[in-house]
Amino acid sequence: xxxxxxxxxxxxxxxxGDGEDxxxxxxxxxxxxxxxxxxxxxDDAAVVRAxxxxxxxxxxxxxxxxxxxxxxxSPEDVGWRAAAQNxxxxxxxxxxxxxLVVALVVPRTxxxxxxxxxxxxxxxxxxxxxxxxxxxxxxxxxxxxxTGGEEVVVSVTAxxxxxxxxxxxxxxxxxxxxxxxxxxxxxSAAGLAVLERRVRPGAAAWAGSxxxxxxxxxxxxxxxxxxxxxPPCAAGPAAAExxxxxxxxxxxxxxxxxxxxxxxxxxxxxxxxxxxxxxxDAVLPxxxxxxxxxxRLVLEGGEDHGLLATFPPxxxxxxxxxxxGVVRAGxxxxxxxxxxxxxxxxxxxxxx
Amino acid sequence: xxxxxxxxxxxxxxxxGDGEDxxxxxxxxxxxxxxxxxxxxxDDAAVVRAxxxxxxxxxxxxxxxxxxxxxxxSPEDVGWRAAAQNxxxxxxxxxxxxxLVVALVVPRTxxxxxxxxxxxxxxxxxxxxxxxxxxxxxxxxxxxxxTGGEEVVVSVTAxxxxxxxxxxxxxxxxxxxxxxxxxxxxxSAAGLAVLERRVRPGAAAWAGSxxxxxxxxxxxxxxxxxxxxxPPCAAGPAAAExxxxxxxxxxxxxxxxxxxxxxxxxxxxxxxxxxxxxxxDAVLPxxxxxxxxxxRLVLEGGEDHGLLATFPPxxxxxxxxxxxGVVRAGxxxxxxxxxxxxxxxxxxxxxx
Numbered sequence: 257x258x259x260x261x262x263x264x265x266x267x268x269x270x271x272x273g274d275g276e277d278x279x280x281x282x283x284x285x286x287x288x289x290x291x292x293x294x295x296x297x298x299d300d301a302a303v304v305r306a307x308x309x310x311x312x313x314x315x316x317x318x319x320x321x322x323x324x325x326x327x328x329x330s331p332e333d334v335g336w337r338a339a340a341q342n343x344x345x346x347x348x349x350x351x352x353x354x355x356l357v358v359a360l361v362v363p364r365t366x367x368x369x370x371x372x373x374x375x376x377x378x379x380x381x382x383x384x385x386x387x388x389x390x391x392x393x394x395x396x397x398x399x400x401x402x403t404g405g406e407e408v409v410v411s412v413t414a415x416x417x418x419x420x421x422x423x424x425x426x427x428x429x430x431x432x433x434x435x436x437x438x439x440x441x442x443x444s445a446a447g448l449a450v451l452e453r454r455v456r457p458g459a460a461a462w463a464g465s466x467x468x469x470x471x472x473x474x475x476x477x478x479x480x481x482x483x484x485x486x487p488p489c490a491a492g493p494a495a496a497e498x499x500x501x502x503x504x505x506x507x508x509x510x511x512x513x514x515x516x517x518x519x520x521x522x523x524x525x526x527x528x529x530x531x532x533x534x535x536x537d538a539v540l541p542x543x544x545x546x547x548x549x550x551x552r553l554v555l556e557g558g559e560d561h562g563l564l565a566t567f568p569p570x571x572x573x574x575x576x577x578x579x580x581g582v583v584r585a586g587x588x589x590x591x592x593x594x595x596x597x598x599x600x601x602x603x604x605x606x607x608x
Numbered sequence: 609x610x611x612x613x614x615x616x617x618x619x620x621x622x623x624x625g626d627g628e629d630x631x632x633x634x635x636x637x638x639x640x641x642x643x644x645x646x647x648x649x650x651d652d653a654a655v656v657r658a659x660x661x662x663x664x665x666x667x668x669x670x671x672x673x674x675x676x677x678x679x680x681x682s683p684e685d686v687g688w689r690a691a692a693q694n695x696x697x698x699x700x701x702x703x704x705x706x707x708l709v710v711a712l713v714v715p716r717t718x719x720x721x722x723x724x725x726x727x728x729x730x731x732x733x734x735x736x737x738x739x740x741x742x743x744x745x746x747x748x749x750x751x752x753x754x755t756g757g758e759e760v761v762v763s764v765t766a767x768x769x770x771x772x773x774x775x776x777x778x779x780x781x782x783x784x785x786x787x788x789x790x791x792x793x794x795x796s797a798a799g800l801a802v803l804e805r806r807v808r809p810g811a812a813a814w815a816g817s818x819x820x821x822x823x824x825x826x827x828x829x830x831x832x833x834x835x836x837x838x839p840p841c842a843a844g845p846a847a848a849e850x851x852x853x854x855x856x857x858x859x860x861x862x863x864x865x866x867x868x869x870x871x872x873x874x875x876x877x878x879x880x881x882x883x884x885x886x887x888x889d890a891v892l893p894x895x896x897x898x899x900x901x902x903x904r905l906v907l908e909g910g911e912d913h914g915l916l917a918t919f920p921p922x923x924x925x926x927x928x929x930x931x932x933g934v935v936r937a938g939x940x941x942x943x944x945x946x947x948x949x950x951x952x953x954x955x956x957x958x959x960x
Contacts, residue, residue, distance in 0.1 A: 294662055294775075295775055295777070298778075299701065299775070299777050299778050299856075300666060300696075300697040300698075300700035300701055300778070300855075300856050300857050301664045301665055301666035301697045301698055301700070301701045301703070301766075301768070301775075302664070302665045302666070303662050303663070303664055303665070303701070303770070303775050304662065304663050304665055305661065305662050305663075306658035306660075306661060306662055306663045307661055308658075309657065309658060309659055309661060310646055310655050310656065310657050310658055311655070311656050311657075311658045311663045311767065312653045312654070312655055313653055313654045313655070313656055313707070313709055313750060313751060313765075313767065314652060314653035314654070314709075314751060315709040315710070315711045315751060315752060315753050315763075315765060316711070316753045317711040317713065317753050317755050317761075317763060319713060319755055319756065319757040322755065322756055322757065323755070344652075345652040345653050346652075346653055348652035348653070349651065349652055349653045349655070351653070355665070357665055357666075357667040357765055358667070359667045359668070359669040359711075359763040359765075361669065361671060361761055398665060399665060399666060399667060400667060401667050401668045401669050401763075403669050403671055403674065403675070404671065404674055405671040405674065405759060405761065406758050406759050407757060407758050407759065409669075409713055409757065409761050409763070411667075411669060411711040411753075411761070411763035413665075413667060413709055413711075413765035414653075415663065415665065416653070418655070423646075423647055423651070423653075423655050425647070425651050426650075426651050426652070503652075504651075504652055505652050
């Protein structure tokens with residue numbers, strides 16, 4: 257029957273009297289057109305240039321109360337994160353992000369404490385991430401879909417261009433390679449710990465107001481790192497050019513994601529606490545505040561969306577990368593820290 | 609903290625002990641690899657060939673109890689529909705479907721009466737649609753994401769290749785053009801009416817068993833048309849080759865979607881009841897059974913995902929298309945039936 261399934265889509269027409277299409281029409285002006293966009297929202301589908309002749313594709317969904325909490329994350333934060341984590345996956349293949357689309361489930365009543373009109377904030381967050389992340393600034397939001405439902409779901413699919421290079425897969429690490437990391441690690445988990453334990457480093461720290469002391473500022477930086485993760489998108493294509501043998505986006509924690517590279521390549525990744533020390537130092541203020549071990553934040557904290565890659569020993573690392581370990585041969589895949597199995601409370605030594 | 613957001617993804621690694629990744633690993637063998645796939649599930653992102661140098665992109669989400677009812681649609685049906693409606697959007701640009709990705713929200717308990725393992729059925733439905741729809745048989749399912757949530761959401765993003773032709777947009781219809789339709793129209797709405805009113809055309813008709821009488825068979829066909837819509841995907845690229853001036857996927861009903869072409873092109877679409885008669889005849893058995901007007905099913909029924917296009921008068925229509933009207937100039941966009949405004953109960957004459 258007519259109207260039973262109002263298909264909408266940013267790629268849907270703006271039928272008079274159709275609240276969904278009207279809402280979509282209101283969002284489109286918030287969205288970046290993108291440098292690779294041939295045809296944006298408003299038709300059955302969009303058209304994005306893929307000059308390489310291949311397109312990199314990834315999809316990731318965020319669900320309210322599972323991947324974010326509306327009490328501690330604004331709609332802008334959620335839009336930012338939804339874009340950032342998908343852009344990181346594109347970059348982790350060595351590709352330049354070109355475009356994304358978003359499917360949004362919108363409940364009748366906004367989740368507390370969000371207000372009506374939160375979809376505009378979410379669109380602004382998507383746009384802000386594309387505009388602000390180095391290497392993603394040409395990325396457009398070229399289409400989408402909007403539908404009713406019980407809980408907020410933000411499902412993003414992102415695209416990228418390989419510029420003639422081979423995709424950097426997870427399975428190419430070889431004994432002797434250097435393990436290198438681009439981006440921060442542990443900061444998002446530290447920021448989340450602050451938010452969830454309600455340790456407020458000066459009342460206004462995460463309302464965006466200026467903070468008072470240097471210590472407060474460092475804590476506020478960590479909270480921002482959780483709310484607005486900054487994957488080093490430009491580092492992905494740079495790694496591909498520098499000859500990276502394997503790469504992935506660190507979304508589930510350094511040891512866990514390093515384990516994925518180890519298993520895929522059937523090698524041992526030996527991380528160095530000395531090389532990782534700058535990451536530990538960055539989270540120390542919060543670790544001290546909360547009484548947690550800074551190393552656990554660095555080795556197990558997720559959602560920073562840095563890029564972990566392996567490079568041949570002779571490669572010149574791109575400027576965004578710093579070495580954090582070496583690849584060794586082994587009878588079974590494993591992740592070591594300073595040559596020993598890391599048996600953090602999360603129990604990440606259960607493979608192999 | 610580690611594992612707080614298990615990112616998964618068909619493009620995620622298979623970490624031991626991770627239920628989500630294990631579930632994903634179980635789904636991958638169900639999914640078609642696809643003729644355009646360079647790199648399928650298992651890495652941060654997939655790689656799909658886009659030989660044209662552009663990629664067509666569309667996204668559409670289905671939410672339980674809004675876009676389908678688990679009581680009347682099997683997981684296979686829902687997977688099929690999720691694929692079909694996105695493939696139709698790709699075809700409606702004149703593109704050949706090449707690949708799709710799916711983000712799935714999976715509640716802890718399956719919706720009644722679905723059983724555990726329904727995600728496998730859904731994957732099979734996606735695969736069956738790609739394999740069965742003419743023009744979509746090279747389409748692969750190249751990646752995805754799986755996450756927990758309160759209600760089932762199936763969010764599909766589909767891609768297509770334009771093969772060097774311009775995309776067929778909605779806004780190109782010109783006075784004098786022929787309006788033509790590929791695919792069925794009204795059948796899905798008729799089938800839904802049967803399902804929702806519980807008029808059972810022989811008990812086993814929609815359990816897939818043979819039906820007894822010819823009338824029952826025609827009703828069963830309509831139920832199938834609702835559960836497994838068959839967008840004529842090959843007709844989209846054929847229309848582009850034949851010089852179609854405008855095209856869209858008929859998802860919200862013939863008059864409503866014709867209105868979108870009329871508004872986009874600032875023209876009048878005059879449909880002919882005589883030319884549409886075969887569509888009316890197809891739904892007559894159900895219309896009679898239910899006491900609804902067959903014309904309303906044809907003119908207002910949605911979700912058949914046929915393709916409505918306009919062609920220059922001299923064009924040779926592709927075999928999948930039949931003429932259903934003409935484009936006329938007018939002072940305001942409108943849809944007419946036999947030269948008069950159609951004022952169906954849905955009130956679709958409120959534009960212009």
